[in-house]
Amino acid sequence: MLGAIEAGGTKFVCAVSENGRDIKERVSIPTTTPAETMQQVYDFFRSFSIEAVGIGSFGPIDINTKNDTYGYITTTPKTAWQNFNILGDVQKHLGVPAGFTTDVNAAALGEWKHGAGAGKTSCLYMTVGTGIGVGAVINNHILEGLNHPEAGHIIVRRHPEDDFKGTCPYHSDCLEGLASGPAVEKRWGEKGSELTARPEVWELESYYLAQAMMNYILILTPERIIIGGGVSKQPSLLAKVHEKTQQLLQGYVQDSMITQHIDQYITTPGLYDDAGITGGFVLAARTLEDTPN
Amino acid sequence: MLGAIEAGGTKFVCAVSENGRDIKERVSIPTTTPAETMQQVYDFFRSFSIEAVGIGSFGPIDINTKNDTYGYITTTPKTAWQNFNILGDVQKHLGVPAGFTTDVNAAALGEWKHGAGAGKTSCLYMTVGTGIGVGAVINNHILEGLNHPEAGHIIVRRHPEDDFKGTCPYHSDCLEGLASGPAVEKRWGEKGSELTARPEVWELESYYLAQAMMNYILILTPERIIIGGGVSKQPSLLAKVHEKTQQLLQGYVQDSMITQHIDQYITTPGLYDDAGITGGFVLAARTLEDTPN
Numbered sequence: 001m002l003g004a005i006e007a008g009g010t011k012f013v014c015a016v017s018e019n020g021r022d023i024k025e026r027v028s029i030p031t032t033t034p035a036e037t038m039q040q041v042y043d044f045f046r047s048f049s050i051e052a053v054g055i056g057s058f059g060p061i062d063i064n065t066k067n068d069t070y071g072y073i074t075t076t077p078k079t080a081w082q083n084f085n086i087l088g089d090v091q092k093h094l095g096v097p098a099g100f101t102t103d104v105n106a107a108a109l110g111e112w113k114h115g116a117g118a119g120k121t122s123c124l125y126m127t128v129g130t131g132i133g134v135g136a137v138i139n140n141h142i143l144e145g146l147n148h149p150e151a152g153h154i155i156v157r158r159h160p161e162d163d164f165k166g167t168c169p170y171h172s173d174c175l176e177g178l179a180s181g182p183a184v185e186k187r188w189g190e191k192g193s194e195l196t197a198r199p200e201v202w203e204l205e206s207y208y209l210a211q212a213m214m215n216y217i218l219i220l221t222p223e224r225i226i227i228g229g230g231v232s233k234q235p236s237l238l239a240k241v242h243e244k245t246q247q248l249l250q251g252y253v254q255d256s257m258i259t260q261h262i263d264q265y266i267t268t269p270g271l272y273d274d275a276g277i278t279g280g281f282v283l284a285a286r287t288l289e290d291t292p293n
Numbered sequence: 294m295l296g297a298i299e300a301g302g303t304k305f306v307c308a309v310s311e312n313g314r315d316i317k318e319r320v321s322i323p324t325t326t327p328a329e330t331m332q333q334v335y336d337f338f339r340s341f342s343i344e345a346v347g348i349g350s351f352g353p354i355d356i357n358t359k360n361d362t363y364g365y366i367t368t369t370p371k372t373a374w375q376n377f378n379i380l381g382d383v384q385k386h387l388g389v390p391a392g393f394t395t396d397v398n399a400a401a402l403g404e405w406k407h408g409a410g411a412g413k414t415s416c417l418y419m420t421v422g423t424g425i426g427v428g429a430v431i432n433n434h435i436l437e438g439l440n441h442p443e444a445g446h447i448i449v450r451r452h453p454e455d456d457f458k459g460t461c462p463y464h465s466d467c468l469e470g471l472a473s474g475p476a477v478e479k480r481w482g483e484k485g486s487e488l489t490a491r492p493e494v495w496e497l498e499s500y501y502l503a504q505a506m507m508n509y510i511l512i513l514t515p516e517r518i519i520i521g522g523g524v525s526k527q528p529s530l531l532a533k534v535h536e537k538t539q540q541l542l543q544g545y546v547q548d549s550m551i552t553q554h555i556d557q558y559i560t561t562p563g564l565y566d567d568a569g570i571t572g573g574f575v576l577a578a579r580t581l582e583d584t585p586n
């Protein structure tokens with residue numbers, strides 16, 4: 001049996017699976033303090049005999065095994081969780097091999113193995129919600145290097161008529177600062193879900209997201225791009241992103257997936273809200289394989 | 294013995310190596326027509342008994358093995374080379390296993406194995422010259438997905454006082470359109486090498502290159518970034534890129550390589566002009582390993 005932990009800023013989802021894909025049982029635990037939340041996590045897993053666990057965590061986290069703070073949640077605004085060694089804590093309490101990555105890398109891994117990226121060697125997963133997060137699988141492996149991607153914070157060109165100053169505490173008007181759910185709400189004075197009837201909102205939103213698509217395609221060249229998160233539920237948004245991405249690329253990337261089938265190339269998640277948990281199982285299975293016995 | 298071909302738009306460099314690193318003999322051949330140039334390539338290799346060859350080619354090229362045009366130089370402005378099956382031609386004439394990638398991916402591979410990226414699991418190589426090209430090694434493998442990176446064409450934010458319209462035939466004012474060697478020359482009316490005494494030129498150039506650094510770091514998160522090409526020879530440029538990249542990131546990526554050692558993190562090539570050829574040898578060796586005998 002394999003375990004998965006989706007460690008989110010509002011809730012932790014824990015689940016177990018026999019076959020590494022289907023969820024046998026799951027629980028949702030509010031994110032309060034590490035002591036309180038983790039206790040409930042361990043209580044859940046106690047009923048099962050899991051062989052390994054995969055953790056996809058909110059961040060920023062340190063996934064560079066060379067660092068002293070490897071396995072930590074680092075500079076999060078959630079003060080109770082700052083510098084919490086989540087990986088070490090899980091290993092100590094569950095006593096099984098544990099894989100560790102970001103929430104969006106876990107979602108990318110899940111979608112790549114069993115969702116909209118199945119059969120590809122690479123895929124990029126983007127969530128446009130409270131923040132903008134990006135994870136990726138490249139050459140069948142999670143994308144990690146110096147650290148994990150933070151591609152929600154890239155620079156995009158501002159729309160000449162958009163004078164909203166942006167919401168990112170670090171960069172003000174990076175992509176996340178201009179196009180996350182809270183940015184939409186603050187700019188237009190209403191929650192995104194209430195703005196469906198205002199096409200100018202989604203014109204502008206797709207203006208920014210299409211630039212992100214262009215840069216992700218040119219830099220990472222993934223075989224599939226998957227967009228999830230609350231804002232992506234806006235019905236007219238994806239088609240506008242398709243159209244604007246093609247316009248920006250100007251036929252430069254001569255692949256029929258982009259020139260003709262962009263609606264299949266940039267797509268919604270195949271696993272919906274289960275992407276992260278499924279990715280956790282995949283990570284758990286890989287960690288088990290890589291553990292010398 | 295291993296062979297390497299660096300197929301450039303002005304010249305082809307061919308070389309052989311006993312140990313996959315040191316160049317035993319090399320030749321430089323002008324890029325005219327495929328028939329003429331390739332004949333001289335084959336004449337050079339005839340004197341050696343090579344077991345495999347690695348090709349780093351100018352592009353755009355098709356490196357997606359699923360495509361019918363895999364191994365081709367595709368939509369290049371050099372009309373004689375359009376839709377030339379360079380990989381197939383080499384395989385036919387040399388009769389040995391051949392690896393195929395872009396010129397900049399080959400340079401990235403060479404720098405990663407034996408140059409400024411040695412000992413890392415990932416590195417990004419950027420050339421700022423006649424064009425802006427980017428190659429990368431991720432998880433010890435060349436970055437390939439839908440196709441190869443074209444990260445010279447990303448969108449950057451224009452400087453508010455820069456009204457130069459840009460030189461890219463596809464996107465006008467993408468990064469390459471604003472910051473390649475020809476863009477510098479056209480904007481300021483003189484070749485880059487003549488503009489050393491004008492700090493405003495390099496202020497603006499680093500304004501654009503630092504944005505590229507930011508986006509590459511946030512999207513690809515490489516362990517090392519190497520900048521080569523003619524424009525990078527400008528003495529004051531790299532330090533300005535370091536400074537501006539740190540300013541843009543605003544401490545968001547909390548790794549000492551960026552916050553304290555950015556001069557080591559974004560660096561000049563270790564192999565200088567031999568990066569591509571060295572990468573060709575590495576590619577040849579890998580291709581040989583992967584070939585069932």
Ligand SMILES: Nc1ncnc2c1ncn2[C@@H]1O[C@H](COP(=O)(O)OP(=O)(O)O)[C@@H](O)[C@H]1O
Binds near residue numbers: 182233
């Ligand atoms: N239908 C919708 N259209 C536009 N925005 C929405 C919609 N539904 C939710 N959102 C926005 O998405 C954000 C929440 O994203 P979500 O992915 O659900 O959560 P989180 O990112 O915290 O995991 C909020 O800012 C919310 O206003």
Ligand SMILES: Nc1ncnc2c1ncn2[C@@H]1O[C@H](COP(=O)(O)OP(=O)(O)O)[C@@H](O)[C@H]1O
Binds near residue numbers: 420421423485486487
């Ligand atoms: N010292 C220099 N400072 C600035 N620009 C330079 C310098 N030397 C060469 N360049 C510019 O670099 C470009 C050529 O780049 P290079 O990398 O040598 O060739 P290519 O990209 O064709 O392989 C030209 O536009 C040239 O003006």
Ligand SMILES: [Zn+2]
Binds near residue numbers: 152169170172174176
């Ligand atoms: Zn930001």
Ligand SMILES: [Zn+2]
Binds near residue numbers: 445462467468469470
């Ligand atoms: Zn361009």
